[in-house]
Amino acid sequence: MIGPRPFALVLIEMALLVLAGPLVTGIIQKIKARLQCRQGAGVLQPYRDLAKLVRKGTVQADTASGFFRSIPVLVLAATVTAGALVPVVRLGPPSFPLGDAVMLLGLLALARFLTAVGALDAGGAFGGMGASREMTVAPLVEPVMMMVVFSTALAAGTTELGALAAHRGTSWIFSWHAADFLGFAAMLVLLPAETGRIPVDNPDTHLELTMLHEGMLIEHSGPGLGCMLLASHTRQIVSLALVSALFFPVGPVSATGATGLLLGAGTFAVKVLVLATFLALVESSYAKLRLFRVPQYLAVGFVCALTALALRIL
Amino acid sequence: MAALAGAVVGLALSIGVLLGGPGRVLTQPLPVLFPFARLSLAVDGLSAYFLLVISLVAIAAAIYGPAYLRTHSPEAGPARQAAQVAALNVFLGGMAFLCCAGDALTFLLCWEGMTLASYVLVVSDDEDGENARAGLLYMVMAHGGTALLLVAFLALTERAGAFDFAALRVAAAGLDPTTRTTLFFLALGGFATKAGVVPLHVWLPRAHPAAPSHVSALMSGVMLKVAIYGILRFGFDLLAPAAGPLPSSWGWTVLVLGTTSAVLGVLYALQQHDLKRLLAFHSVENIGIILIGVGLAMILWRQEGAGALATLALAAALLHTVNHAAFKGLLFLGAGSVLSRTHVRNMEELGGLARRMPWTAGLFLLGAISISALPPLNGFVSEWLTFQALLGSASRFHGPAGLAVVFSAAMLALTGGLAAACFVKAFGVTFLGRPRTAHAEHATEAPPSMIAGMMWLAALCVALGVAPGYAMRLLDAPTAGLLHGPAASAVVTAQGPLVLSTALSSTGTDATSISMTMVAALLIALAAMAWVLRRGWQHAPRRAAPTWTCGMSPTARFDYTATAFAKPLRLIFAALYRPRREVTRETAGTPYVVSRIHYAGEIVDLAETEIYHRVERHISALSQAIRARSTGRIHGYIGFVLGALFVALLLFGVARR
Numbered sequence: 001m002i003g004p005r006p007f008a009l010v011l012i013e014m015a016l017l018v019l020a021g022p023l024v025t026g027i028i029q030k031i032k033a034r035l036q037c038r039q040g041a042g043v044l045q046p047y048r049d050l051a052k053l054v055r056k057g058t059v060q061a062d063t064a065s066g067f068f069r070s071i072p073v074l075v076l077a078a079t080v081t082a083g084a085l086v087p088v089v090r091l092g093p094p095s096f097p098l099g100d101a102v103m104l105l106g107l108l109a110l111a112r113f114l115t116a117v118g119a120l121d122a123g124g125a126f127g128g129m130g131a132s133r134e135m136t137v138a139p140l141v142e143p144v145m146m147m148v149v150f151s152t153a154l155a156a157g158t159t160e161l162g163a164l165a166a167h168r169g170t171s172w173i174f175s176w177h178a179a180d181f182l183g184f185a186a187m188l189v190l191l192p193a194e195t196g197r198i199p200v201d202n203p204d205t206h207l208e209l210t211m212l213h214e215g216m217l218i219e220h221s222g223p224g225l226g227c228m229l230l231a232s233h234t235r236q237i238v239s240l241a242l243v244s245a246l247f248f249p250v251g252p253v254s255a256t257g258a259t260g261l262l263l264g265a266g267t268f269a270v271k272v273l274v275l276a277t278f279l280a281l282v283e284s285s286y287a288k289l290r291l292f293r294v295p296q297y298l299a300v301g302f303v304c305a306l307t308a309l310a311l312r313i314l
Numbered sequence: 315m316a317a318l319a320g321a322v323v324g325l326a327l328s329i330g331v332l333l334g335g336p337g338r339v340l341t342q343p344l345p346v347l348f349p350f351a352r353l354s355l356a357v358d359g360l361s362a363y364f365l366l367v368i369s370l371v372a373i374a375a376a377i378y379g380p381a382y383l384r385t386h387s388p389e390a391g392p393a394r395q396a397a398q399v400a401a402l403n404v405f406l407g408g409m410a411f412l413c414c415a416g417d418a419l420t421f422l423l424c425w426e427g428m429t430l431a432s433y434v435l436v437v438s439d440d441e442d443g444e445n446a447r448a449g450l451l452y453m454v455m456a457h458g459g460t461a462l463l464l465v466a467f468l469a470l471t472e473r474a475g476a477f478d479f480a481a482l483r484v485a486a487a488g489l490d491p492t493t494r495t496t497l498f499f500l501a502l503g504g505f506a507t508k509a510g511v512v513p514l515h516v517w518l519p520r521a522h523p524a525a526p527s528h529v530s531a532l533m534s535g536v537m538l539k540v541a542i543y544g545i546l547r548f549g550f551d552l553l554a555p556a557a558g559p560l561p562s563s564w565g566w567t568v569l570v571l572g573t574t575s576a577v578l579g580v581l582y583a584l585q586q587h588d589l590k591r592l593l594a595f596h597s598v599e600n601i602g603i604i605l606i607g608v609g610l611a612m613i614l615w616r617q618e619g620a621g622a623l624a625t626l627a628l629a630a631a632l633l634h635t636v637n638h639a640a641f642k643g644l645l646f647l648g649a650g651s652v653l654s655r656t657h658v659r660n661m662e663e664l665g666g667l668a669r670r671m672p673w674t675a676g677l678f679l680l681g682a683i684s685i686s687a688l689p690p691l692n693g694f695v696s697e698w699l700t701f702q703a704l705l706g707s708a709s710r711f712h713g714p715a716g717l718a719v720v721f722s723a724a725m726l727a728l729t730g731g732l733a734a735a736c737f738v739k740a741f742g743v744t745f746l747g748r749p750r751t752a753h754a755e756h757a758t759e760a761p762p763s764m765i766a767g768m769m770w771l772a773a774l775c776v777a778l779g780v781a782p783g784y785a786m787r788l789l790d791a792p793t794a795g796l797l798h799g800p801a802a803s804a805v806v807t808a809q810g811p812l813v814l815s816t817a818l819s820s821t822g823t824d825a826t827s828i829s830m831t832m833v834a835a836l837l838i839a840l841a842a843m844a845w846v847l848r849r850g851w852q853h854a855p856r857r858a859a860p861t862w863t864c865g866m867s868p869t870a871r872f873d874y875t876a877t878a879f880a881k882p883l884r885l886i887f888a889a890l891y892r893p894r895r896e897v898t899r900e901t902a903g904t905p906y907v908v909s910r911i912h913y914a915g916e917i918v919d920l921a922e923t924e925i926y927h928r929v930e931r932h933i934s935a936l937s938q939a940i941r942a943r944s945t946g947r948i949h950g951y952i953g954f955v956l957g958a959l960f961v962a963l964l965l966f967g968v969a970r971r
Contacts, residue, residue, distance in 0.1 A: 054847065057854035061861040063748050063868070065668035065675070073848050077841035084836060097813045097827030098836070102701055103689055107833075109734060110688040116738040117679070120874065123665070123747030124861040128874020135738050136882035139731030146727035150720060154709050158826045159702070219861060223848050295886050306724075313708060313716035 004095040005087065005162060009261075013088040016265070017241060018080055021233035022046035024240070024276050031280035046233060053226035061122035061219050071118035072220060072227035075111045079231040079238065082107035086161055086241040089264030091249050093162040100159040101149040104242065105142060111231060112138055119216035130215025133291060137200060137212060140298045141193045144186060147305035151183045152246050154312045161242070165249030182308035184247050189301035191243065191279060193294075195236040198283045200294055237272065244271040322373065341416060348419070351477040356416030359791025360551075364413040364543045366788065367636050370774060371535045371643045372406050375528040378647050378767030382528055385761065386654040387439070398438050402529060405431035409532075409540050417478040418467045425463070429456045432537060435529045436521050448520035455517040459507030463544075466500040469493075470552070479552060487556045494553055495561050501548045502567070509541035511605065512575040513921035515598045519582075522597065523590035523659065527650020528767070530590060534597040535643040539635050542604055549612055550796045558616060565612030566718075572605025573722045578920075580732045581890055584739070584883055585917050587876045588659045589649045592740055593642065596685060599729060600638040606722060607631025607700050611797070614707055621799035623706045626816055629789050629802040630699035636785070637692040637778055641684035644771040648678035651760035651768070652744065656753040661740065661876050666749035670757045675745040677768045682737035684775045687730040690834040692778035695814070697730060699806070702816045702826060732883075739879045747873035780834045783811030877915065884917065891917035 005013075026043035033040020060068065085104040099107070116135050119127035153159045155177075156167035176184075193200040201212040217228050248271055289297055340357040357365070379402065383395055408428035415421040433456075437449040471477055474485035486494070503514075510518035522530050549564060579598030586592035610627035614620040651674045652667060653659055668675035684691040704723040708716045749755040759765075778785055789802035809815050815827035863872045884893050895915035902909040944951075 055854065058856045059859050060856065062858040063666070063669075063861060065746060066672060067668060067675075067679070067746075069848075073841050073844040076844040076847075077837050080840050080844075081833060081837045093827075096832065097809070097815065097829045099689075099828045099833050100826050102698055103694075103828055103833060106687070106689045106694055106698075107837075109686075109731070110683070113683065113686060113688055113734050113738060117742055117746070120738070120742030121668075121746045122861045123870070123873040124863050124868065125872050125874060126862065128742075128747075128879065131738060131742065132874060132879040132882060135735035135879075136886065139728060139735050139883075140886075142731040143724045143727035147720075147724050150705060150708075150723060153705060154720075157709065159705065160826045160828075163826075222854065222856075227844055227848055291882060292885060306721075309720050309724075310717055313711070313720060314713060 004092050005090050006095050009090065010084055010094045010098065013086075013090075014080060014084040016088060017083040017086075017237050018230070018234050020269075020272075021230065021237040022050060024237050024272060025233050027273070028276050028280045028283070031277060032284055035280065035284040046229070050226050050230060053229070054223050056222040058222035058224060060221070061124075063123045064121045064219070068118060068121045068219075069224070071114055071121070072224040072231070075114050075118070076227040076231040076234075078107050078111040078114065079234045082111070083234055083238045083241075086238060086245050087165050087249070088241060088268050089261050091162060091166040093160050093166070097160075101153070101161050101164070101242070101246075102146070102159055104161065104238070105145055105149070108235060108238070109138070109142060111235065115213075115216050115228070118220070119218075122219035124219065126211070126215050126218045130211050130213065130218070133212045134216060136291075137193060137294060137298075140295055141190055144190055144298065144301045144305050145194065147302075147309055148183045148186050148190070149246065151179055151305065151308040151312050154309070155179075161245050165245045168247075168249050177311070179308040179311040180247065182304045182311065184243075186301040186304035186308065187243050187247070188278070189298070189304065191239060191275070192282055193298060194239045195279065196232065197279055199286045199289045199297060202288050240272050240275045241268070243275060244268065322369070351417065351419045353420045354416035354478060355411065355414045355420070356479065357414045359793075359795035360543065360546060361413045363632060363788065363792040364539060364635075365410060367539055367639045368406070368409050368413065368536050370636070371532055371639050371771070374643055374647065374767040374770045375402075375532050376767075377770065378531075378650070378764050379526075379528040381761045381763040382526060382650055382654055385764075386526065386650075386657075394438065398435065398526065401431045401434040401438065402532075405435060405529070405532065405537075409536060412540055413543055415479075417476075418471050418482065419477045422460075422464065422467060425460065428537065428540065429453075429460065432521075432525070432529070432533055435525045437524070439524065439526055445524040448517075448524045452517045452521035455507055455514070459504040459514075461504075462500045462507075463504035466497050466504065466548075469497055469500075482552050486553050489553075491561060494555065495563060498548060498553050498561075498564055499567075501553070502545060502564075505541040505544040505548075506571065508544075509538045509601045509605075510575075510598050511571050511601060512578045512598060513925050515575070515579070516919065516922050516926060518598060519586075519591050519594040522594035523588060527590070527646055527653060530594075530650070531643040531646035534594060534646060535639040538597055538601050539604075539639060542601070542608065542631075542635060545605075545608060546796065549608075550615070560612050560615055562613065565609045565614075567609070568605050568612055569609030569718075569722060572602045572607075572609050573725050575599065575602030575605065576729045577602070577725050577732075578890070580729050580736060581887055582917075582919060584732060584736045584880050585891060587662055589652065589661050589664075589740065589744060590646070590659055592661075592736065593645050593649060596645075596733065596736070597638075597642060599733065600634065600642065600685075603697065603700065603726065603729070604631045604634050604638065606726065607634065607703065610700075610703050610707055610719070614710075615797060615799075617710075620707070620710065621797070622805045623703060623710070624797055625793050625800050625802055625805045626699060626706065627703035628793050628797060629786070629806055630696055630703050632789050632792060632802075633699060633778075633782070633785065634696035637684070637696045637775075640771050640774040640778065641681045641691075641693060644677060644681035644768055644775060645685065647764070647768045647771065648674055648681060651764055652757075654764075655757040655760060658751070658753045661744045663751045664744045664749070664754045665747045665870060665873060666745075666754055667757055668745040670749075670754075671745075671759045673765050674760055674768070675741075677765075677772050678745065679741055680772050680775060682741045684779065686734035686737050688734065690779050690830055690837060692775050692782065695779060695782040695830060697726065698814070698828070699816075700726060706816065735880075735883065739876055743874070743876040743879065748868075748870040750870045750873070780830055781812070782814060782830055783807040786811070890920055892920075892923075893917045 025046045030040050030043050082104045085099045116131035119131040156164045158164055196203055196213040220228050342355040404427055408424045412424035433449055433453050437445050470482045470485055474481040507514045522533050576599050579595050579602055583592050583595030586595055607627050607630040611624045614624035684693040687693040687697040701723055704719050708719045786803040786807045794801040806814055812831045813827050813829045815825045861868050884891055898912045899908050900910040
């Protein structure tokens with residue numbers, strides 16, 4: 001359903017994203033385990049991890065500064081705020097303006113910036129290496145994300161995600177132009193990079209050969225680590241929600257009221273599941289790229305996005 | 315004190331003019347200094363806006379400066395300090411009066427005064443010959459630029475027969491298109507040299523760091539903006555045709571120069587390890603971002619139905635002007651505090667300062683977030699406006715022009731990402747981890763007056779970021795006065811001061827609206843909630859332990875260095891950097907026992923090697939050739955002089971006829 005989203009609905013959607021974030025990680029882990037012929041942990045394992053971490057004590061590096069304790073808080077807050085900017089169960093702009101796609105990418109970048117600062121704070125080579133690599137990949141991912149957003153924004157005449165999704169309407173893939181296909185292809189290339197997964201990063205290990213994001217978390221512990229993990233779950237589902245808002249803003253149009261919202265939530269869950277399965281399949285079937293091969297991989301996304309933009313304009 | 319008083323007066327004056335309505339112009343004739351020209355001051359919206367920017371940073375510099383000079387170089391004699399204070403006042407006065415100049419002569423006099431005073435400040439802090447060389451390069455390049463400006467101005471004044479701007483406008487109205495464009499490019503060359511636009515930027519990263527830090531803040535934060543003022547004054551006011559859009563070559567040149575400067579500036583900044591030099595390269599980047607807005611406004615001005623879009627582009631550029639002044643001022647002052655406490659500019663020798671200088675570190679972090687264009691601070695707001703202007707005009711243009719505009723938007727996004735990487739490095743290596751040398755080990759917090767100067771600019775960053783709608787009112791007078799179109803607040807804050815909105819498509823139906831205030835409030839509320847989560851369920855124990863370094867006892871050598879941090883990007887962009895590294899191993903007896911490894915690495919500035927060194931080679935080859943002809947016989951020289959005179963007269967005669 002389409003129409004301005006009241007502020008309360010925006011907050012509910014945001015809370016929904018935060019609550020469902022760990023579940024998506026759990027599902028991806030489960031699919032990966034099954035593809036590797038393992039039983040795997042239950043899909044609720046990330047929730048158990050979080051609950052365990054919140055109850056634990058904290059060990060902090062003795063060289064860390066006063067900023068270190070507030071880093072997890074700010075990272076989580078910035079990521080969750082980004083979650084308030086994507087439409088989830090209902091299309092259309094929020095009734096009070098909040099932020100657009102550029103703001104969303106900016107908030108995610110803020111979270112990443114602060115994470116990297118926190119990684120350097122403890123002063124060990126692991127954190128520094130993670131921060132350095134993350135801040136190498138991020139400037140290459142962000143412009144391409146921005147270009148994909150622009151390529152859809154040019155058609156809709158706005159960068160506000162709710163309005164953008166409403167403009168695209170409920171026509172499925174059938175009304176897509178060539179530019180949409182290319183933009184979507186670019187987004188699929190970028191998704192593993194944005195969510196920190198193979199072939200760009202490996203979420204399962206702290207080994208120095210692979211680590212980007214995990215390396216930055218190495219000195220966090222207890223509730224602080226819990227905040228950081230919750231932030232990365234949220235970041236993942238926000239990225240998936242961004243893709244579905246840009247390319248598949250589909251929900252049942254005819255239903256109104258509570259039924260409409262429930263159906264909207266249902267379709268959103270299906271879309272996120274499909275994208276999560278995609279991520280799990282990619283993670284299971286590819287190897288992690290060498291760090292200096294990553295730019296070439298991202299260049300594929302860049303070319304797709306640039307062509308999408310060119311097709312939109314020419 | 316004089317500087318502070320002057321700045322406050324300037325602030326009051328400019329706000330008076332800016333809020334007084336778009337048509338308000340203050341004029342003040344000056345005492346007659348020259349028999350052939352009347353000097354005057356005229357403050358219109360544009361002048362007042364730049365005066366405001368100058369005053370805002372000057373207040374901070376005036377609060378910060380005295381303590382800085384005392385603590386940084388206590389051994390300096392009173393004569394040197396007096397010279398520095400005097401030069402600072404001349405510098406500030408020159409910039410302030412330049413923006414208010416009502417005629418060409420005042421403009422040029424102030425321009426020269428500003429250049430000379432800043433030269434004095436650059437070389438005043440001389441510990442080795444480095445600053446003198448930086449000053450010389452600055453002097454040569456600045457005067458090359460001034461020469462171009464002089465030609466542009468004199469060509470106009472000669473036609474007008476007078477020096478005041480009103481007469482120049484009348485004279486410029488009658489110019490043919492070729493002359494008009496030539497004059498614009500001459501002026502653009504002059505201003506671009508001052509603004510540090512790539513490839514005319516080579517002096518900037520040398521001269522800015524050499525000056526005392528509060529002067530660096532003024533040079534980067536404000537003096538470059540004076541050049542932007544010059545470009546705006548020439549492009550939209552003095553040289554603008556009476557009707558119809560500007561020649562398309564103007565705007566596109568400025569846009570391309572801006573995009574190039576933004577990307578190259580940040581890329582070179584990324585590889586600097588000298589804190590102040592890194593900041594100076596970021597000035598090149600931010601001038602580029604401002605020029606993207608200016609160029610776009612030039613392209614769109616007086617195009618059919620693009621009035622609001624041109625205003626949006628200009629408002630973005632002007633807002634970024636004040637934003638950059640605020641955060642770059644803050645960062646330079648922060649770097650100055652570090653420098654005055656440690657006497658080290660190389661960040662590889664710093665580290666761990668956040669525990670020793672918590673205020674400075676916090677304020678520097680705030681500036682770093684602002685300059686990386688991250689919400690909810692001010693850098694994001696002006697980049698957002700620039701993005702909206704770029705997207706709006708991309709949907710207007712079709713074909714290559716539209717693609718160029720979109721490409722510029724993508725490059726702007728790249729710039730933002732790289733700036734974030736650069737400031738993670740700058741902040742992390744300087745302030746976090748363990749101190750790498752005794753200088754950093756024994757640092758103490760800066761005195762309160764220096765903190766106060768930084769606080770003022772930090773407050774500006776936050777205010778302009780969280781409530782930018784109120785600043786839009788100040789942009790009304792310059793935008794409406796310059797473009798004669800809709801005012802900035804009518805375009806951007808149509809839905810009230812807390813909401814920024816733009817009509818992106820030419821039909822204006824779908825507006826994009828954001829509210830920085832709401833997002834900031836949400837962020838703070840969520841941070842409070844996350845803080846509760848962070849504290850944990852029960853009060854579990856908290857203890858400190860050494861950082862994990864694979865079982866070895868941690869020392870500062872485990873910390874990532876700036877060189878290492880920037881290495882992946884150095885290799886990815888190797889085509890631009892041409893990195894060179896030398897690793898020499900000293901072995902003890904057998905080649906298997908390495909006693910010492912020496913690493914040296916450097917990158918080149920492409921503009922420097924590809925343009926300047928080539929020109930230099932040609933010039934020296936030419937002088938060698940001339941030297942071969944200088945035989946030392948007087949009558950030979952007289953012959954050359956006569957020949958040159960004859961050719962000059964001949965050319966002059968042809969030109970007159």
